[in-house]
Amino acid sequence: MGSVAKRPNGRWRARYRAPDGAWRAKHFTRKVDAERFVATIETAKLRGAYIDPDDRTTVAEYARRWAAARPYRATTARRVEAQIRCHLEGKALGGRRLAAVLPSDVQAWSAELAQTMAPATVQLQVNLLKAVYASAVLDRLVASSPVVRIALPRAERDRVVPLTIDQVQALAREVPERCSAMVVVQAALGLRVGELLALRDQDVNFLGRSVRIEHQLERGTRRRVPPKTPRSRRAVPLPQVAAEALSEHMRNWPALDDGTLFYGASGRPYDHAYYGTKVFTAAARRLAGAKGSTFPPEVTTHDLRHHYASVLLAGGESVVAVAERLGHDNAGMVLRVYGHLMPDSEDHTRRVIDAAWAPLDGAARVSTGGSGRDGSGTPAGVRP
Numbered sequence: 001m002g003s004v005a006k007r008p009n010g011r012w013r014a015r016y017r018a019p020d021g022a023w024r025a026k027h028f029t030r031k032v033d034a035e036r037f038v039a040t041i042e043t044a045k046l047r048g049a050y051i052d053p054d055d056r057t058t059v060a061e062y063a064r065r066w067a068a069a070r071p072y073r074a075t076t077a078r079r080v081e082a083q084i085r086c087h088l089e090g091k092a093l094g095g096r097r098l099a100a101v102l103p104s105d106v107q108a109w110s111a112e113l114a115q116t117m118a119p120a121t122v123q124l125q126v127n128l129l130k131a132v133y134a135s136a137v138l139d140r141l142v143a144s145s146p147v148v149r150i151a152l153p154r155a156e157r158d159r160v161v162p163l164t165i166d167q168v169q170a171l172a173r174e175v176p177e178r179c180s181a182m183v184v185v186q187a188a189l190g191l192r193v194g195e196l197l198a199l200r201d202q203d204v205n206f207l208g209r210s211v212r213i214e215h216q217l218e219r220g221t222r223r224r225v226p227p228k229t230p231r232s233r234r235a236v237p238l239p240q241v242a243a244e245a246l247s248e249h250m251r252n253w254p255a256l257d258d259g260t261l262f263y264g265a266s267g268r269p270y271d272h273a274y275y276g277t278k279v280f281t282a283a284a285r286r287l288a289g290a291k292g293s294t295f296p297p298e299v300t301t302h303d304l305r306h307h308y309a310s311v312l313l314a315g316g317e318s319v320v321a322v323a324e325r326l327g328h329d330n331a332g333m334v335l336r337v338y339g340h341l342m343p344d345s346e347d348h349t350r351r352v353i354d355a356a357w358a359p360l361d362g363a364a365r366v367s368t369g370g371s372g373r374d375g376s377g378t379p380a381g382v383r384p
Contacts, residue, residue, distance in 0.1 A: 002014065002016035002017070002038035002041060003038070011027045013026075018052065019050055026054075041053075049140070058094065059129075060089040062098050062135075067081065074225075087125050088129070091112065103147075103148055106126075110125070110152060113125055119154060119155035120157075130147040160341065161296070163299070170287055171183050171283055172184050176279065178249075178253055179262075179275070181245040184241060184245040185242050190305050193302070194227075195215070195327075197217040197272065199211070206247075208238075210235045211238050211242075213233060213234050213236060214233060215227065222269050228327070231328065275301075284296075284300075319331045322338070
């Protein structure tokens with residue numbers, strides 16, 4: 001149990017034993033405050049909710065400890081490290097004691113970020129801080145999280161406007177010849193750019209008309225690593241247009257010893273940044289900058305995935321099947337991103353209902369006149 005004793009200087013010392021067995025003390029001017037403090041500590045210990053009031057861990061320090069213990073892939077670890085370094089350590093909030101931060105402090109921090117960052121990026125930062133504090137609560141470093149009811153700027157997602165077949169073909173003609181098949185294959189299989197760059201000849205089954213997605217090429221290292229998520233390991237149907245593009249490409253540029261299909265003149269797989277910026281985006285900008293061009297001004301390799309999804313949905317493919325082809329964990333993302341591209345189903349609804357009623361002859365159908373009605377179609381006794 002804790003104790004309260006008066007010191008020679010007239011102040012009151014509140015003394016208690018922490019859960020780790022160490023004795024702790026805190027001094028007060030009034031005896032009642034010291035007694036209240038000891039009672040609060042003892043109650044928290046009994047409830048298993050003890051929080052060390054002397055802990056000096058800062059938000060940024062704990063965020064780094066939290067991130068170091070997460071089973072992140074290398075690319076995710078680098079992104080999280082940059083978030084902590086730039087937006088926690090680089091701000092006043094990062095230097096605050098973990099237990100001293102209030103919801104109003106988090107609100108002020110997020111508002112400061114919103115002055116220079118897009119709403120969706122601010123949301124990512126707040127989500128990171130929320131995860132950090134959720135872990136701090138479990139570690140009993142804070143009693144509750146201050147990341148609650150934070151007002152954030154509304155993130156308006158622009159609707160996807162997919163590339164047309166003609167625009168994809170224009171891109172395939174505009175990039176260097178050895179990259180032409182890469183454009184067609186990505187558009188016809190819906191691959192992420194890392195999956196495209198990691199593609200090997202042993203992944204392509206021309207007889208079975210399918211492609212196995214087993215790896216992605218890691219940014220910077222050009223190493224083959226597992227795909228983004230477990231669901232990203234998948235088999236994708238190989239359409240004829242992709243099969244022909246791959247066959248022609250492999251005749252002109254045979255696969256490397258390890259099976260790599262797409263590589264530069266140096267004999268090494270393309271780097272993400274080089275292919276995405278120097279090859280693909282550069283070609284798209286040339287097309288958009290041509291006189292009288294209607295080509296979209298900002299196009300990236302990811303737009304070929306949007307094209308793939310839009311073609312499948314327009315053709316009547318189910319949302320679940322599209323999610324499977326894209327390697328998404330659930331169909332909800334497909335609905336959120338591509339729902340507006342789904343064909344209008346009103347005519348289909350009419351056909352379904354009419355088909356269900358078609359077997360009934362005229363006599364068997366519900367009449368809008370006759371017995372019980374006054375001739376106007378209104379039931380007898382009911383005022384129109």
